[in-house]
Amino acid sequence: MGTPAELEIVTRFGTFTVDTDDIVMFAHGLPGFEQCRRFVLVSAPSLDPFTCLHGIDAPEPSFLTLDPRRALPSYHTPLGDGDRHRLGLTGTETLLWLAVVHIDGEAACVNLKAPIVINPERMVGVQVMVADTAYAADHLLDGS
Amino acid sequence: MLVFTRRRDEAIVIGDGIEVRVLRTGKDAVRLGVTAPYDVPVHRREVYDAVCAANQSAAAAPAPSIVYLAGRLRLHPPLEPVD
Numbered sequence: 001m002g003t004p005a006e007l008e009i010v011t012r013f014g015t016f017t018v019d020t021d022d023i024v025m026f027a028h029g030l031p032g033f034e035q036c037r038r039f040v041l042v043s044a045p046s047l048d049p050f051t052c053l054h055g056i057d058a059p060e061p062s063f064l065t066l067d068p069r070r071a072l073p074s075y076h077t078p079l080g081d082g083d084r085h086r087l088g089l090t091g092t093e094t095l096l097w098l099a100v101v102h103i104d105g106e107a108a109c110v111n112l113k114a115p116i117v118i119n120p121e122r123m124v125g126v127q128v129m130v131a132d133t134a135y136a137a138d139h140l141l142d143g144s
Numbered sequence: 145m146l147v148f149t150r151r152r153d154e155a156i157v158i159g160d161g162i163e164v165r166v167l168r169t170g171k172d173a174v175r176l177g178v179t180a181p182y183d184v185p186v187h188r189r190e191v192y193d194a195v196c197a198a199n200q201s202a203a204a205a206p207a208p209s210i211v212y213l214a215g216r217l218r219l220h221p222p223l224e225p226v227d
Binding site: 012013027028030031032033046047048049050061062063064066070071081082085086100101102103108111113114126127129130131137141142 | 200
């Protein structure tokens with residue numbers, strides 16, 4: 001293992017310093033940003049309780065993200081076999097679930113339909129896409 | 145675009161290990177079975193496109209006020225520890 005190096009990332013939510021050890025690989029990128037494979041998940045007091053998922057490959061997409069259970073405590077989306085395989089799950093991992101926050105006019109929404117899931121033990125992630133889900137892509141942040 | 149005529153129970157093979165088989169045909173729809181390795185994600189086009197549009201819109205939006213957003217979340221109870 002090499003020595004982790006520091007990486008300064010500039011996002012529209014601020015400038016942060018992260019470790020290269022904190023890079024999460026998305027083998028297929030994220031839909032709409034397929035060419036960006038490496039992301040870092042930034043936690044900072046200035047973002048709390050949100051996090052910033054920031055792509056470090058061009059075009060360096062940046063997302064404000066939130067544990068979907070903060071928006072909907074009962075939230076649960078099952079993982080299919082393909083996603084479990086792509087996350088390298090063995091069954092004991094505690095996964096990080098992220099819902100993408102987006103602002104639509106006055107409304108602040110989270111995408112509960114296509115959550116991003118990260119396996120921190122392998123530092124790999126996927127965005128889950130299911131056709132038949134009751135969750136909305138534009139769930140109001142305070143709309144419970 | 146390659147175009148094939150396939151009947152029920154016939155298939156096409158794509159690359160190494162991907163098969164698309166016609167399971168059932170109807171007036172306006174066909175039912176397809178896709179066999180692919182786990183590292184090849186398979187999605188319905190419209191579902192994938194909707195996630196693309198949502199991601200691109202979320203990434204392009206100006207930075208919202210974190211304090212304002214966090215205030216909206218206070219309406220919810222604190223999060224229980226992860227099971």
